[in-house]
Amino acid sequence: MNQRLPWPDERLIEAARAGDVMSLTAVVMESQPHVRRFALSLCASPQDAEDAAQEALIILYRKIGTLRATGALASWVFRIVRNECLRQVRLLVSRADEASAEPEADAEPSAEEAVLRRLEAERIAAAVSALPRDQRQVLIMRDVQGLPGKVVARSLGLSTPAMKSRLHRARAALRHSLAVTDEVVDPPDAGER
Template sequence: MPPGDLDLVEAFRRGDEFAFVTLYDRHKGAVYGYAAKMLLSRAAAEDIVQETFARAYEHRQRLVSAGAFRSWVFTIARNQCLNAIARADREPALREDAPDTPAPGTPFSHLLKSEQAALVHKALDALPPAYREVLVLREYQNLSYDEIAAVTRTTVSSVKSRLFKARRKTGEILRPWLDPTPAAPEPAASGARGPVAARA
């Protein structure tokens, strides 16, 4: 977290609305990106952002350390996303593409630059939520292993294990595009003649 955010978070914990609005403006994009990739829906992600920050303000006294603000907000967003996924399982709704830009330098950053958002969407949709969330937090939000462990309430070793499995599964889905192998030309049929018949 940038040093300037620490003072803002302390003011936010005291109920300073200006500090809250400033933190909201700085972090809403990251929360939206996470929710959009978890739910694969822009509209649902926008709802998650509003609900996340409303709950953050309501329960601001529960934030133990100013330095943990980012992981704390993502934890709230994660809970809201999991609730939304559970509701979607009961009441299936049409998902929409939710392209977003991964953190610079991460393995997937070149995919969206190559306009492969639909392929990434397909890969994310195929992952179980537990794998999808660690992949999104790491590749798109660039959180550390410790931060992801705090958000998902698990251990760093578990995060690494889930991330390995998520990357492997994603690689299986993306491999045909990432490493295309051109099909070998079929051998010409015996006795086949060219388009122009030989003259007698």
């Protein structure tokens, strides 16, 4: 029987916020399964999920005193996990951009170009993180990390044709998402009708 574990109760959270080390340890331990499950559903790979969960639990331990309301524990920790998963995707996208960039003859990008690149990387990272987990995993493993298709298929427990199909759907969904945000960012002029 698969029972859902409860979140820590409000009295325990309040004691942890007040600095009681035993309560704080209990809050972290009772939150851990929820944090890990959420990270696995959101991050691109199990390793990224483990890293995000660990980071969230460390922040929980260090900063529980800043939690405003005891009832907000779950949303606060989930927001930390989400931000950590997004940070990991941004790092991967940025590394991929750096690896594919053509070295120019000592030309430093202007401040405007640097800001535009960062904004574009954030837009792509947000679009990737919005993909369903199965599509996000295959897209990041194949297109960002550059893993061979057979390795991706084997690590996800898929046949190579199934992996290719999932990758195709992920790329199409990403293109669509980016096209939609392009339209929002750059709407047609009001004079064009």
